[in-house]
Amino acid sequence: MSRVASLVVLLSTLSVPLLLVRGSPPGPVVVCRSGNSDCNVTNAYGTFPDRSTCAVAAVAFPATEQELLLAVSDASAKKQHMKAVTVYAHSMPKLSCPGGPSGQGLVISTARLNRTVNVDVARARMTFDAGITLRALLDAAAASGLALPHSPYWQGVTLGGLLSTGSHGSSVFGKGSAVHEYVVGMRLVVPSPVAVDGYYAKIISLGEELGRGAVGCQGFSRRSWSYLAEPTNNSNTQVTLQLEPMFKRSITNRIVSDDIDFEQNISSFAAATPYGDIIWYPSQAKVIYRDDFKLPITTKGRGLNDFLGFQAQRTGLVAFSRALEESYERTENAIAKCNRSVIQVNALILFGMGLKNNDGGTSNFTGYPVIGNQSDMQSAGSCLRSEEDELNKACGWDPRFRGLFYHQTTISIPFANITGFVADVKQLRDANPSALCGTELYLGFFMRFVRNSTAFLGKTEDAVDIDITYYRSRDPLQPRLFEDVLEEVEQMALFKYNGMPHWGKNRNIAFLGMRDKLGAKLDKFVDVMQRYDSEGLLSSDWSDAVLGLNGKEVVVEGEGCALEGLCICSIDDHCAPGQGYYCRAGQVYGEARVCRKVETTMGVQRAHDVSHALIV
Numbered sequence: 001m002s003r004v005a006s007l008v009v010l011l012s013t014l015s016v017p018l019l020l021v022r023g024s025p026p027g028p029v030v031v032c033r034s035g036n037s038d039c040n041v042t043n044a045y046g047t048f049p050d051r052s053t054c055a056v057a058a059v060a061f062p063a064t065e066q067e068l069l070l071a072v073s074d075a076s077a078k079k080q081h082m083k084a085v086t087v088y089a090h091s092m093p094k095l096s097c098p099g100g101p102s103g104q105g106l107v108i109s110t111a112r113l114n115r116t117v118n119v120d121v122a123r124a125r126m127t128f129d130a131g132i133t134l135r136a137l138l139d140a141a142a143a144s145g146l147a148l149p150h151s152p153y154w155q156g157v158t159l160g161g162l163l164s165t166g167s168h169g170s171s172v173f174g175k176g177s178a179v180h181e182y183v184v185g186m187r188l189v190v191p192s193p194v195a196v197d198g199y200y201a202k203i204i205s206l207g208e209e210l211g212r213g214a215v216g217c218q219g220f221s222r223r224s225w226s227y228l229a230e231p232t233n234n235s236n237t238q239v240t241l242q243l244e245p246m247f248k249r250s251i252t253n254r255i256v257s258d259d260i261d262f263e264q265n266i267s268s269f270a271a272a273t274p275y276g277d278i279i280w281y282p283s284q285a286k287v288i289y290r291d292d293f294k295l296p297i298t299t300k301g302r303g304l305n306d307f308l309g310f311q312a313q314r315t316g317l318v319a320f321s322r323a324l325e326e327s328y329e330r331t332e333n334a335i336a337k338c339n340r341s342v343i344q345v346n347a348l349i350l351f352g353m354g355l356k357n358n359d360g361g362t363s364n365f366t367g368y369p370v371i372g373n374q375s376d377m378q379s380a381g382s383c384l385r386s387e388e389d390e391l392n393k394a395c396g397w398d399p400r401f402r403g404l405f406y407h408q409t410t411i412s413i414p415f416a417n418i419t420g421f422v423a424d425v426k427q428l429r430d431a432n433p434s435a436l437c438g439t440e441l442y443l444g445f446f447m448r449f450v451r452n453s454t455a456f457l458g459k460t461e462d463a464v465d466i467d468i469t470y471y472r473s474r475d476p477l478q479p480r481l482f483e484d485v486l487e488e489v490e491q492m493a494l495f496k497y498n499g500m501p502h503w504g505k506n507r508n509i510a511f512l513g514m515r516d517k518l519g520a521k522l523d524k525f526v527d528v529m530q531r532y533d534s535e536g537l538l539s540s541d542w543s544d545a546v547l548g549l550n551g552k553e554v555v556v557e558g559e560g561c562a563l564e565g566l567c568i569c570s571i572d573d574h575c576a577p578g579q580g581y582y583c584r585a586g587q588v589y590g591e592a593r594v595c596r597k598v599e600t601t602m603g604v605q606r607a608h609d610v611s612h613a614l615i616v
């Protein structure tokens, strides 16, 4: 394909459409055989990291707290396991799958629990049903002149879901960027083994506990409570957030065309930039600093963040672009990936990443800074809101067409170790110059800042959260290009630099060793959970596995398991020896065990010999 043609395709793929009104909103994540029973549950990507199906007996759609109480009570009386599922289910791991025997559990959808319950303008506090989406929440707050200080960048998440996984934006100012830091009250419904007022479930109002905490009694601090919901031994129903009066944000993406020593400056940039983030494109040696500041509401500007990657995309073009990516993988054409990522990054830069200077409508990016209300700048996601158009346009990863399909490794590395980590990745890159090009089709190494927290499962140190997104084959047994380098980066972040995984993203192995990483915090969390769900009806194999409980494990060993992050290889069969991928030591982090392609001219047997020589 000529360069011009590919540029056109890329731009359309990134979707810079003039009219953004049509496109299909996501489909349902719970699909039932009859009515609300005999159902399968997945997530927004249509598949979990292990590609299994999660079958449940039924789904309930309570619309009020009373209906939720009833649903939990009914299940609890039957000793049925249950889990909350949200309207779009945007987490990757198998969080929404209930425990107990497959096909017997209940999922409780929070899709209809989406009201604004209360507004206290004087104290800048609002109470919402936990199923409200971030977009609806920000709109409701803005209608009262209020703003949520920090949030994830994606509007499709719900309040209950984002709190459950510790979701965040980017900041080390004040209490930091995690939304759970701004919770001042919460109501939970928990099962009860004995009837209370006729229900086998009860409502717990954590506002009272929070109050006691605030006057200095012993007990849990605010933030521990606010983060109680992960990984859900309870269903939260309402959440009260501490907001602040609406303000403006000024964003300038500053592009630096070399990455020499940039790692030395990450901490000082974070300390100087209240909403800053960094995109590092290692193969292009390019760094984009988001200079992002708070301004008074009186500042002029009607800017809007309509991030290109979250706009509705033409499904035909995304499918075409995916097919190209598959062909580059098949033909092992890493250079083509590199070329394509250069074009794509240049396009993103040209269109200001999707920032618009003068509100939605027909206007678009005309130059920096882009200044707008916090509620319009803090997150994006117009692909969710478009009108149904029979899948002509949709979110790029919508599983109803063969579009984007990827893994995402998201790990927080303490500031104290970030320079070491980046320096190691640079060493790997220098030894394999085209290995990381694939990540640059998905925002490279995307770095955001999060503060330490008293939340049980929150960060233990101020940290740089890094999103690394990369190709996932539709065939679980098919290795990806530079499989070994991507695996080494993942293991380095997790084990050499003691990184903490994002609870709502990642492949299974990211959750190895959480007991040791969280220590006493995790034990306290388990104690509280046990107090509120003594029969474990809200726990599941996955929640037990990530917490290291009941002998459950995150690792699923088997043929090719390392390719999907279901295990760290220890034998060649965990890779794809038939395709020349063998289990080897890392190049920079010697303790890593990764699936490396060993050149085949030597023949398979020779390769084996070399492997032993290398490992010894």
Ligand SMILES: Cc1cc2nc3c(=O)[nH]c(=O)nc-3n(C[C@H](O)[C@H](O)[C@H](O)COP(=O)(O)OP(=O)(O)OC[C@H]3O[C@@H](n4cnc5c(N)ncnc54)[C@H](O)[C@@H]3O)c2cc1C
Residues within 6 Å of the ligand: 044, 083, 084, 085, 086, 087, 088, 089, 090, 091, 092, 095, 096, 110, 130, 131, 151, 152, 153, 154, 156, 157, 158, 159, 160, 161, 162, 163, 164, 165, 166, 167, 168, 169, 229, 231, 232, 234, 235, 236, 237, 504, 505
């Ligand atoms: C495109 C995209 C962009 C993203 N951007 C960011 C980002 O910028 N920053 C960030 O930190 N994360 C980000 N994420 C991750 C996302 O914030 C988390 O995965 C989040 O948990 C998803 O929320 P959800 O409402 O979809 O919850 P789900 O994924 O549906 O649920 C997560 C967990 O919460 C539980 N749960 C949900 N609601 C309740 C409730 N009411 N009571 C009890 N338990 C409940 C569920 O049972 C499940 O265990 C992004 C994800 C996507 C897909």
Ligand SMILES: *[C@@H]1O[C@H](CO)[C@@H](O)[C@H](O)[C@H]1NC(C)=O
Residues within 6 Å of the ligand: 031, 032, 033, 038, 039, 040, 053, 055
């Ligand atoms: C659920 O998934 C299983 C296994 O993939 C499939 O056989 C079954 O038909 C699905 N059920 C529904 C209701 O889609």
Ligand SMILES: *[C@@H]1O[C@H](CO)[C@@H](O)[C@H](O)[C@H]1NC(C)=O
Residues within 6 Å of the ligand: 111, 112, 114, 115, 132, 133, 136
């Ligand atoms: C709440 O959900 C209903 C559908 O269940 C929807 O029609 C309504 O627009 C939603 N409200 C908000 C504020 O999102």
Ligand SMILES: *[C@@H]1O[C@H](CO)[C@@H](O)[C@H](O)[C@H]1NC(C)=O
Residues within 6 Å of the ligand: 142, 144, 145, 146, 246, 297, 302, 359, 373
């Ligand atoms: C920004 O917020 C202010 C204060 O709440 C409001 O008056 C104004 O209309 C908002 N601007 C836009 C573009 O929504």
Ligand SMILES: *[C@@H]1O[C@H](CO)[C@@H](O)[C@H](O)[C@H]1NC(C)=O
Residues within 6 Å of the ligand: 260, 261, 262, 264, 265, 268
């Ligand atoms: C890093 O910071 C120093 C001083 O703080 C500055 O002189 C230098 O230009 C910065 N380097 C980069 C790559 O931004």
Ligand SMILES: *[C@@H]1O[C@H](CO)[C@@H](O)[C@H](O)[C@H]1NC(C)=O
Residues within 6 Å of the ligand: 333, 335, 336, 339
């Ligand atoms: C990559 O780009 C270079 C320079 O633009 C070009 O010479 C080369 O043919 C391209 N390679 C591939 C595989 O597209």
Ligand SMILES: *[C@@H]1O[C@H](CO)[C@@H](O)[C@H](O)[C@H]1NC(C)=O
Residues within 6 Å of the ligand: 016, 017, 018, 362, 363, 364, 365
């Ligand atoms: C930007 O907006 C102008 C006017 O609304 C329009 O003519 C132009 O085509 C737009 N450009 C892009 C790339 O969307």
Ligand SMILES: *[C@@H]1O[C@H](CO)[C@@H](O)[C@H](O)[C@H]1NC(C)=O
Residues within 6 Å of the ligand: 416, 417, 420, 496, 497
């Ligand atoms: C991480 O940082 C701590 C504190 O500076 C240091 O002691 C430790 O050696 C670092 N770890 C690595 C792997 O560099």
Ligand SMILES: *[C@@H]1O[C@H](CO)[C@@H](O)[C@H](O)[C@H]1NC(C)=O
Residues within 6 Å of the ligand: 452, 453, 454, 460, 462
């Ligand atoms: C977070 O770190 C700061 C500074 O290192 C420390 O003073 C504070 O106690 C820590 N907070 C938590 C909640 O761990």
Ligand SMILES: *[C@@H]1O[C@H](CO)[C@@H](O)[C@H](O)[C@H]1NC(C)=O
Residues within 6 Å of the ligand: 231, 232, 233, 525, 526, 529, 530, 531, 533, 534, 535, 536, 537, 538, 539, 540, 543, 544, 547, 549
């Ligand atoms: C939930 O509670 C049960 C019973 O007390 C316990 O066994 C289980 O480990 C808990 N699950 C979580 C995720 O804490």
